[in-house]
Amino acid sequence: xxxxxxxxxxxxxxxxxxxxxxxxxxxxxxxxxxxxxxxxxxxxxxxxxxxxxxxxxxxxxxxxxxxxxxxxxxxxxxxxxxxxxxxxxxxxxxxxxxxxxxxxxxxxxxxxxxxxxxxxxxxxxxxxxxxxxxxxxxxxxxxxxxxxxxxxxxxxxxxxxxxxxxxxxx
Numbered sequence: 429x430x431x432x433x434x435x436x437x438x439x440x441x442x443x444x445x446x447x448x449x450x451x452x453x454x455x456x457x458x459x460x461x462x463x464x465x466x467x468x469x470x471x472x473x474x475x476x477x478x479x480x481x482x483x484x485x486x487x488x489x490x491x492x493x494x495x496x497x498x499x500x501x502x503x504x505x506x507x508x509x510x511x512x513x514x515x516x517x518x519x520x521x522x523x524x525x526x527x528x529x530x531x532x533x534x535x536x537x538x539x540x541x542x543x544x545x546x547x548x549x550x551x552x553x554x555x556x557x558x559x560x561x562x563x564x565x566x567x568x569x570x571x572x573x574x575x576x577x578x579x580x581x582x583x584x585x586x587x588x589x590x591x592x593x594x595x596x597x598x
Contacts, residue, residue, distance in 0.1 A: 430465070430466065430492075430495060430498075431452060431464070431465045431496060431498045432467070433448050433452045433465070434468045434470065434499060434501045434502065435469045435470060435471070436501065436502060436503035436514025437470075437471060442504070443570065443574075444504045446574050448500055448502030448534055450579055451579055451583070455498065455583055455590065458583055466492050468489045468493065472485065473485050473517070477513065477516040493525070493526075494525050497530065498529065498530045499531050499532070500532045500534060501531060501532065501533050502536070503534070504537075505537040508545050508549070509550070510533075510545075515553070518553055521557055523557075523558075524557065526557040526558045527559075528560075530560050530561075530589075530593055531557075532561070533546050533553075533561065534546070534567075535567050536569075536570060537567055537568070537570070538570050539569075540569060546565035546567045550565055562593075563585075563586075563589070564582070564585065564586075566582045
């Protein structure tokens with residue numbers, strides 16, 4: 429099993445990056461997982477994602493994601509949904525690329541009125557790609573970052589679903 433974190437913020441070193449890594453850490457800690465972990469920061473791949481040709485970095489990122497057992501997908505909230513950068517990456521994935529995989533959506537938002545976007549917009553993207561998406565997705569207010577108590581409560585809710593889906597994880 430491997431765990432991958434995908435960050436869909438167009439800025440490197442973003443708060444979304446920190447929240448995504450903290451969310452992955454919370455899941456890893458609760459599962460007692462000690463295997464491979466990778467981070468795919470899409471900010472480094474932006475121009476290549478929009479070019480229809482093959483690019484080594486994009487191909488490596490796609491392989492990491494399609495080969496993972498669990499992937500945390502994180503994005504800031506732009507126009508009440510995930511970023512176009514994340515969508516451009518998802519569009520590169522073949523149909524059912526996430527079949528048999530657990531995908532965890534995380535949105536960082538500026539206002540609580542966007543809280544449903546993680547369920548209404550982000551979850552359908554991941555389920556369309558074949559992933560099992562535990563409930564609920566994680567919507568974090570910027571004022572709650574790096575996540576603290578809301579992130580811990582979320583991890584406590586979804587980790588049993590991941591464990592049940594994956595069976596023996598160690």
